[in-house]
Amino acid sequence: MSGGPATENKGTHLERAAALKETRPYSPCRAACPVNTDVQAYVGFIAQGRYAEAFEVIRSVNPIASACSVICHHPCEQACRRCSVDEPLSVRHLKRFALEQAADYRRSKRRLIEKTKNKSIGIIGSGPSGLTAANDLADMGYKVTIYERHPVLGGMLATAIPSYRLPREALKEDIDDVISKGIEVKTNCEIGKDVALKDVMAKHDAVLLALGLSLSRSLNIPGVEGQGVLLAIPFLADVAFNKKPDLGNRVLVVGGGNVAMDVARAARRLGIKDVEMVCLESAEEMPAWKWEVDEAVDEGIKIHHRWGPKAVKREGDKVKGLEVTKVLSVFDAERRFSPTFDNNQTTLIEADTIIITIGQMANVKFLKDSPVQVDERGRVTWDPKTQMSSARGVFCSGEVVTGPGSAIAAAASGHRSAIAIHLYLQGEAIEGALPTYQKEKLPELPADVVEKINREPRKKIKHLPAETRCSSFVPFEFGYDELEALEEAGRCRGCAGGAVVDTKKCMACLTCRRVCPYGAPVVQAYSEINPERCQACGLCAPECPAQAISMVSYDVRGPRDTMPEIVGAVDPKRQEPVIVAFLCTHHVGVKGFELPENVRKVPVHCTSRIDVNDLLKAFECGADGVAVVRCGNGSCKYKGVEGRVTARTEHAKKLIAMLGMEAGRIGLLTADAGNGKSYAAACAEFSGRVKEMGLKDAK
Amino acid sequence: MIVGSQKSIDEIWNMVKDFKKVLVFGCNTCVAISHAGGGKEAETIATLLRMRASQEGKSMEVDHTDVMRHCEPEYFEPVMDELKKYDLILSTACGVGVNFLSQRIGKIPVYPGVNTSFYGAVEAPGQFVELCAGCGNCILHLTGGICPVARCSKTLMNGPCGGTNKGKCEIGPEVDCAWYLIVERMKELGTLDKLAEIQPVRNWSTSRDGGPRRVSLEHIRAYEEGEARKSETAGGNK
Ligand SMILES: Cc1cc2nc3c(=O)[nH]c(=O)nc-3n(C[C@H](O)[C@H](O)[C@H](O)COP(=O)(O)OP(=O)(O)OC[C@H]3O[C@@H](n4cnc5c(N)ncnc54)[C@H](O)[C@@H]3O)c2cc1C
Ligand code: SF4
Numbered sequence: 001m002s003g004g005p006a007t008e009n010k011g012t013h014l015e016r017a018a019a020l021k022e023t024r025p026y027s028p029c030r031a032a033c034p035v036n037t038d039v040q041a042y043v044g045f046i047a048q049g050r051y052a053e054a055f056e057v058i059r060s061v062n063p064i065a066s067a068c069s070v071i072c073h074h075p076c077e078q079a080c081r082r083c084s085v086d087e088p089l090s091v092r093h094l095k096r097f098a099l100e101q102a103a104d105y106r107r108s109k110r111r112l113i114e115k116t117k118n119k120s121i122g123i124i125g126s127g128p129s130g131l132t133a134a135n136d137l138a139d140m141g142y143k144v145t146i147y148e149r150h151p152v153l154g155g156m157l158a159t160a161i162p163s164y165r166l167p168r169e170a171l172k173e174d175i176d177d178v179i180s181k182g183i184e185v186k187t188n189c190e191i192g193k194d195v196a197l198k199d200v201m202a203k204h205d206a207v208l209l210a211l212g213l214s215l216s217r218s219l220n221i222p223g224v225e226g227q228g229v230l231l232a233i234p235f236l237a238d239v240a241f242n243k244k245p246d247l248g249n250r251v252l253v254v255g256g257g258n259v260a261m262d263v264a265r266a267a268r269r270l271g272i273k274d275v276e277m278v279c280l281e282s283a284e285e286m287p288a289w290k291w292e293v294d295e296a297v298d299e300g301i302k303i304h305h306r307w308g309p310k311a312v313k314r315e316g317d318k319v320k321g322l323e324v325t326k327v328l329s330v331f332d333a334e335r336r337f338s339p340t341f342d343n344n345q346t347t348l349i350e351a352d353t354i355i356i357t358i359g360q361m362a363n364v365k366f367l368k369d370s371p372v373q374v375d376e377r378g379r380v381t382w383d384p385k386t387q388m389s390s391a392r393g394v395f396c397s398g399e400v401v402t403g404p405g406s407a408i409a410a411a412a413s414g415h416r417s418a419i420a421i422h423l424y425l426q427g428e429a430i431e432g433a434l435p436t437y438q439k440e441k442l443p444e445l446p447a448d449v450v451e452k453i454n455r456e457p458r459k460k461i462k463h464l465p466a467e468t469r470c471s472s473f474v475p476f477e478f479g480y481d482e483l484e485a486l487e488e489a490g491r492c493r494g495c496a497g498g499a500v501v502d503t504k505k506c507m508a509c510l511t512c513r514r515v516c517p518y519g520a521p522v523v524q525a526y527s528e529i530n531p532e533r534c535q536a537c538g539l540c541a542p543e544c545p546a547q548a549i550s551m552v553s554y555d556v557r558g559p560r561d562t563m564p565e566i567v568g569a570v571d572p573k574r575q576e577p578v579i580v581a582f583l584c585t586h587h588v589g590v591k592g593f594e595l596p597e598n599v600r601k602v603p604v605h606c607t608s609r610i611d612v613n614d615l616l617k618a619f620e621c622g623a624d625g626v627a628v629v630r631c632g633n634g635s636c637k638y639k640g641v642e643g644r645v646t647a648r649t650e651h652a653k654k655l656i657a658m659l660g661m662e663a664g665r666i667g668l669l670t671a672d673a674g675n676g677k678s679y680a681a682a683c684a685e686f687s688g689r690v691k692e693m694g695l696k697d698a699k
Numbered sequence: 700m701i702v703g704s705q706k707s708i709d710e711i712w713n714m715v716k717d718f719k720k721v722l723v724f725g726c727n728t729c730v731a732i733s734h735a736g737g738g739k740e741a742e743t744i745a746t747l748l749r750m751r752a753s754q755e756g757k758s759m760e761v762d763h764t765d766v767m768r769h770c771e772p773e774y775f776e777p778v779m780d781e782l783k784k785y786d787l788i789l790s791t792a793c794g795v796g797v798n799f800l801s802q803r804i805g806k807i808p809v810y811p812g813v814n815t816s817f818y819g820a821v822e823a824p825g826q827f828v829e830l831c832a833g834c835g836n837c838i839l840h841l842t843g844g845i846c847p848v849a850r851c852s853k854t855l856m857n858g859p860c861g862g863t864n865k866g867k868c869e870i871g872p873e874v875d876c877a878w879y880l881i882v883e884r885m886k887e888l889g890t891l892d893k894l895a896e897i898q899p900v901r902n903w904s905t906s907r908d909g910g911p912r913r914v915s916l917e918h919i920r921a922y923e924e925g926e927a928r929k930s931e932t933a934g935g936n937k
Contacts, residue, residue, distance in 0.1 A: 504767070505727055505738070505765075505767070507727055507728050507731060507732065507767070509731065509732040510821075511824075514824050542739075544739065545727075545732065545734050545737035545738070545739050545740065546727040546731050546737045546738050546739070546765070547738040547739050547742070547765075548727075548738075611739075613739070613743055616746040616747065616750070619750060620746055620749055655708075655743065655747060659708060659750055659751055659754060660754070
């Protein structure tokens with residue numbers, strides 16, 4: 001009980017809160033993520049300038065984090081509760097920012113992992129699912145070998161997605177994390193060609209087929225065979241390996257999905273000015289993400305909607321163009337894909353090269369005559385409850401069995417397979433023991449809570465202008481700078497990260513109910529704080545007279561428990577006062593500007609979280625003055641907290657006055673929310689005032 | 700509930716200054732509701748005392764902890780061993796808690812960090828009013844639910860006195876006249892005529908004047924004592 005409360009405080013706050021989080025609904029962003037990334041937690045760390053911790057949260061569930069930070073289709077954003085306020089949080093860009101900031105930390109954490117289990121696993125395929133499984137199995141202490149037919153690791157991320165969207169340096173960070181754990185890698189090694197499957201099965205205790213969908217589907221129309229007609233995946237692989245295919249002057253891409261967008265935009269970047277696309281769907285029906293379509297159109301790509309391919313027209317060997325038929329409808333009454341055509345309406349779209357991008361399939365020819373069964377439609381037979389194929393000890397994961405989806409969904413499948421393999425090797429039951437990632441989530445924000453939330457538009461991301469970006473494969477999207485990222489992170493409402501009541505301490509005094517701006521606490525025999533309404537502002541916890549309230553997303557005692565380290569040794573001969581400044585990180589945050597050297601900062605995400613006992617503790621640890629710096633001109637993240645914060649500082653002033661100290665040693669300062677320098681200036685000015693009052697015990 | 704208010708740091712300091720290891724011991728029921736002596740306030744007092752000790756150049760260890768209530772032994776028994784490591788307990792419970800713990804903790808002194816003010820209600824956040832004096836003989840049914848014992852400055856049983864002035868008491872313009880309130884309330888209830896009845900001289904023996912009080916519930920005590928006797932004869936030590 002030395003100098004503090006008698007409670008135990010082991011591990012990080014996040015670790016302590018993990019079990020509690022499992023018992024409560026997830027934030028919708030987390031629930032929407034195929035691997036349940038704790039978005040709220042890492043965005044919260046970013047908002048406090050704690051980038052290494054943000055990285056840890058991300059990386060703990062996502063071994064392809066850097067790739068996701070540039071190419072993920074971010075279901076978290078579509079689910080964000082801020083959608084009902086203004087716009088969703090820019091989660092993907094925040095992830096990218098955190099990973100970029102934590103790059104050195106991340107590299108310093110790479111370690112060889114000891115092989116504690118005397119079993120080995122052969123993983124065929126190094127895409128997101130194979131890499132994820134390798135990562136997890138290595139963490140568990142297994143020997144892992146990856147077999148990859150390409151010269152590089154990463155699957156479609158390395159061999160299909162063009163580098164203007166996914167810079168290879170980003171992907172390399174992910175791969176290096178995994179490989180550094182001590183994984184044997186065999187590239188340029190196609191199973192079924194370079195090495196037989198039976199040899200892989202004989203060599204390892206378990207095998208994982210993470211083959212992806214490496215073949216492109218073609219069209220069954222006249223003229224399709226022969227030069228001038230390419231398939232998407234081989235074309236993209238050529239682009240990825242810097243082989244410049246001869247495309248002529250006009251390229252026509254057949255298809256309306258995301259892969260088609262990559263093909264068309266890659267063709268533009270190979271110097272082709274006239275790139276056109278043709279698809280069955282109207283602009284609204286197209287399966288490609290709207291943002292991809294918009295970007296492609298900006299790049300001068302023309303899209304012919306609602307035409308279906310009929311025949312490749314040739315002059316001799318040379319392709320002349322694609323004859324197309326008018327589409328009448330794409331879907332039937334049950335919204336099933338079932339296109340109908342008007343055969344009387346046809347036209348020719350001229351082109352020198354046609355690239356067919358209408359879907360992919362698995363290459364499973366090498367499984368013929370193996371114990372792994374493949375059905376009549378060429379799909380590997382498997383049991384999704386155990387991730388096992390028809391052959392004992394041979395598991396499957398990723399798109400080869402789930403069909404086309406996203407990289408992060410393939411990673412989730414990899415996690416499941418790793419656990420399945422581990423259970424299998426330990427002789428334990430698999431069924432029912434694999435994570436589903438299906439979690440209960442918080443409902444939408446109640447309308448009256450929405451009313452209380454400040455409108456703050458999402459921070460826009462800059463792109464290279466369309467005219468310049470098409471001339472090369474340089475990444476076209478910029479990341480956030482620090483101030484932008486901190487501001488964007490500040491928009492998060494901290495869903496599911498809010499207040500929890502210790503029912504053993506609560507005596508139902510109603511203080512929290514009276515304090516809460518959002519009507520979250522319901523007090524009967526004890527207080528229960530409704531997570532649906534709670535905005536994690538933290539206003540209640542410092543007011544609770546029984547200290548019964550803690551916060552899921554941060555440690556309410558954090559500032560005072562770490563105050564001795566924050567203040568550090570106080571020099572009795574100092575010339576300048578030691579100032580502890582509690583800085584709101586909502587707007588300019590904790591970085592991006594220099595504070596005077598004598599100012600020790602305590603970042604808080606809104607001054608609503610500051611406790612009178614935090615202020616006192618700073619003095620106890622040797623501060624000559626304590627400042628609470630909040631955002632000015634009505635820019636406070638949480639409406640209506642200012643009065644309470646003022647009341648707390650006034651109370652603290654009275655308390656220090658009882659010890660004969662000048663009340664002015666506590667300053668409630670206001671800074672200009674958009675300008676980091678004003679925070680520093682406010683601290684410097686306050687420091688001057690404290691200096692005039694004298695330095696406590698200074699010799 | 701019982702309303703308490705914190706003593707000044709000077710007063711507390713004078714009580715504790717000669718001790719080396721002090722525990723500020725909060726109580727999380729009534730005095731917490733009145734923001735005087737719950738866990739949070741205990742922490743504040745402990746911090747201020749450490750700061751004071753350092754100002755005075757004294758080496759003193761000051762910690763804090765709290766339990767739900769100090770007026771029932773089961774609540775503080777789990778921390779009893781911990782409490783015994785200190786040479787002074789500064790209790791921020793009401794006087795009941797201070798007495799109660801003091802009787803049970805052996806040679807360690809228990810001092811009060813809070814002045815026990817009254818039985819009151821939370822009129823508004825941070826505002827507490829005395830509404831009952833615990834006199835042991837309730838007559839609220841005769842006075843429109845307004846207690847003249849607690850709320851009349853002279854504890855008159857047949858008021859008001861001549862000092863009543865436009866609804867206020869003669870002791871100060873901010874003090875309501877309880878008898879004015881009683882009359883208004885009885886008018887509202889249509890029972891004003893009852894006030895014509897003169898209340899006899901009151902027997903104060905149920906209140907402070909009758910010496911220390913105790914309530915003993917026979918049906919519960921009879922059982923508990925029976926059990927205690929049984930375990931004694933069985934040689935157990937309860
Ligand atoms: C052009 C394109 C763009 C995409 N864009 C996005 C995007 O923006 N966002 C997103 O989330 N997802 C995107 N995806 C989807 C994403 O790439 C896939 O979901 C993901 O790669 C699937 O992972 P996987 O591990 O199942 O398979 P893959 O990534 O396909 O990896 C399988 C690996 O197995 C290897 N392999 C196959 N057979 C053998 C064998 N016999 N021997 C040895 N090795 C073998 C392959 O070479 C390959 O490397 C895109 C896909 C494509 C094709
Ligand atoms: S506001 Fe934050 S926590 Fe809530 S859904 Fe959006 S990103 Fe997740």
